[in-house]
Amino acid sequence: MQKIHVRKMTSSDIAFAIRLTDTMHWDLTQRDFRFTMALEAEGSFVALDGSKKVGMTTTVQLGKIGWIGNVIVDTRHRSKGVGAQLIRHAAEYLR
16 A cells, blocks of 8 residues: 545545445435535545545534544555544644
């Protein structure tokens, strides 16, 4: 596994995010992700192993309250610290 890089999610990542959340039967749609990204334009993130997308998370801020949601990592990359890195990145963003 290469070093994991976390970057801001873009609209081109939505199909990946849906495929990933479908593995958990969360039934999230393109509309759900677009809504979350509209609420917090800079607050959704994708984890990459090299150029391969392997995880994602979303955040929303309401005043002094921050919410981290939809944290999921591809099953082949679990137990390798990817989720923890996504959480750290999201928490730092919310600070």
